[in-house]
Amino acid sequence: MPDLEVSIGGRAFSVSCQPGEEHFLRAAAQMLDNEAAPLVAQLGRIPEVRMLLMAGLMLADKTASVEDENRSLKARLAEIEARPAPEREKVEVPVVPPGLRETLAEIAARAEALAEAVEERAA
Numbered sequence: 001m002p003d004l005e006v007s008i009g010g011r012a013f014s015v016s017c018q019p020g021e022e023h024f025l026r027a028a029a030q031m032l033d034n035e036a037a038p039l040v041a042q043l044g045r046i047p048e049v050r051m052l053l054m055a056g057l058m059l060a061d062k063t064a065s066v067e068d069e070n071r072s073l074k075a076r077l078a079e080i081e082a083r084p085a086p087e088r089e090k091v092e093v094p095v096v097p098p099g100l101r102e103t104l105a106e107i108a109a110r111a112e113a114l115a116e117a118v119e120e121r122a123a
Helices: 022-043 048-082 100-122
Strands: 003-008 011-016
Touching (some): 003 048, 011 022, 022 048
């Protein structure tokens, strides 16, 4: 089991953890230190137990707040997911009239004939 030294509130502590969990322990200690630092700055030298207790309670308060927000967001998401799906909007696409293709083919044929006549006169 690896032993790590962490600093909380300006004090060093030796802590053991499972192999591979060192990063998580350091992150948790940093979170606790972030809560302890203002306490030490405001109150000065306080007993370790009191500092750790107060920092832990402050961290627990933040965690409870995040958990409440998480529950609220999950409830809101469940409500949104439970709503019936909106009806799909019907989109109508105009249909090409049946005679239009023949008319366009005739116009294209006339244009080709005119282009050939112009080419013959130009040559």
